[in-house]
Amino acid sequence: MDEPTDPSVERLSRSVEAGDYRDATACLRAFETASAESRKAALRTLRENTGEQTAPLATRLTSFLTDDERSVRLTAAKLFVAGARADPAAVTDCVDALADRVGDEEEFYYVRARSAEALGYVALDHPDEVATPALLADLRVGLSFDEPEVREKLAKALASVAMGDPDRLRHHTSNLAHHLDDGNELVRYQLCTALAAIGCTSPAALADTSSALAARLDDENAYVRARAAEALGLLERADTPETDLAADAPTIDDPEPFVATRLQFLRDALAGATSSPDGVGTVDAIRETATEVEKAVDAPEESNACPHCGLSLGDPGPPTCPGCGAPR
Known part of the structure; x- marks a missing residue:
C-alpha cells in the first residue's frame, strides 16, 4: 500500500486488526512526524483496542520510546508490555531500547516502570536476551532508590529472570535479600519469588539469605510469608549447614491453600523431610502460580x-x- 501522507488512526487500527503489518508499519512511520497529539492518539488507540496484536510492530514502535513527549513514551512503553506479554519473542530485538529507558535516571518513572515490566515478560522465555550484566545491575541498583511503582516492576523483572533461568541470579541472592524489608509488599513478594526460584535449582545459594527470609515469615502479607517459607523449605532440604530456623518456624495455618501448603512445606523440612509435594518447590510450579498470586498481592483497595x-x-x-x- 502507499505510504500515508496524512496518517489516520482509523487506518492504523484497521491494518493491525486485519494483520496487515506492512501498512501498519507505514502508518506508524507517518505518525513519527505528525503532531504530538496525533502520535499520542495513535498509540493510545492501539493500546486500548489492539495492544496484544502489536508485537509484530515492536521494532517500529521503539522510535516512540524516545519521543519528546512524555505521554507518548509512556503509551509506547505500555504497548510493549502488552506485546511482550502476548509474544515475548517478537520483542527480543527491542530489549536494548527498553533497557535504555530503564537505565535513564532522567526518564519519567512510569516509563521506566513499564519498560522494566516489558523486559520481565521477555525474560520469562528468553532470559539470555535480558540478563545482561548491565541491565541486571540497573534492576538491582534501582531497588535502593527508585519510586515504589518503579521498584515493583524492577523486582518483577528480577523475579522473571529468576523464573526464566535461576542460575542467572544465583550469585546475587544477598543483594536481593537486602531489600526484603522494602515498604512495598509487592516488592517483597517478587523478591521472595525470585529467591524461591533460585532455590529450586541452587538451594545452597540461599544460605546467606536465611535470616532475611526468616524475618518475612512474620510479614503482614500472607503471600510474602508463603514465598519466604517456600524458599526456606528448599534451603532446609539442601545439603548445607543448618540454619537454626526452628524457633522461627510458622506455627499457624492460613485459610488460603497456597499459603498453608508452603508453610507446611517449611515445617516438614524443619522436621527432616527431604521430598516435596506436587506444586511446591519447582520453577515450573512457581511460574504457574506467579501471575495469579501477584494479582492477589496487588489487589488495590477501592x-x-x-x-x-x-x-x-x-x-x-x-x-x-x-x-x-x-x-x-
Whole structure:
C-alpha cells in the first residue's frame, strides 16, 4: 500500500486488526512526524483496542520510546508490555531500547516502570536476551532508590529472570535479600519469588539469605510469608549447614491453600523431610502460580485505586492518574 501522507488512526487500527503489518508499519512511520497529539492518539488507540496484536510492530514502535513527549513514551512503553506479554519473542530485538529507558535516571518513572515490566515478560522465555550484566545491575541498583511503582516492576523483572533461568541470579541472592524489608509488599513478594526460584535449582545459594527470609515469615502479607517459607523449605532440604530456623518456624495455618501448603512445606523440612509435594518447590510450579498470586498481592483497595486502570494512587493521591492520565 502507499505510504500515508496524512496518517489516520482509523487506518492504523484497521491494518493491525486485519494483520496487515506492512501498512501498519507505514502508518506508524507517518505518525513519527505528525503532531504530538496525533502520535499520542495513535498509540493510545492501539493500546486500548489492539495492544496484544502489536508485537509484530515492536521494532517500529521503539522510535516512540524516545519521543519528546512524555505521554507518548509512556503509551509506547505500555504497548510493549502488552506485546511482550502476548509474544515475548517478537520483542527480543527491542530489549536494548527498553533497557535504555530503564537505565535513564532522567526518564519519567512510569516509563521506566513499564519498560522494566516489558523486559520481565521477555525474560520469562528468553532470559539470555535480558540478563545482561548491565541491565541486571540497573534492576538491582534501582531497588535502593527508585519510586515504589518503579521498584515493583524492577523486582518483577528480577523475579522473571529468576523464573526464566535461576542460575542467572544465583550469585546475587544477598543483594536481593537486602531489600526484603522494602515498604512495598509487592516488592517483597517478587523478591521472595525470585529467591524461591533460585532455590529450586541452587538451594545452597540461599544460605546467606536465611535470616532475611526468616524475618518475612512474620510479614503482614500472607503471600510474602508463603514465598519466604517456600524458599526456606528448599534451603532446609539442601545439603548445607543448618540454619537454626526452628524457633522461627510458622506455627499457624492460613485459610488460603497456597499459603498453608508452603508453610507446611517449611515445617516438614524443619522436621527432616527431604521430598516435596506436587506444586511446591519447582520453577515450573512457581511460574504457574506467579501471575495469579501477584494479582492477589496487588489487589488495590477501592479508596486509593484508579477506577480506570487499578493503579494504587495513595491517599489522598494526585488529581489525575499518572498511569493512564484519567481524572481520579
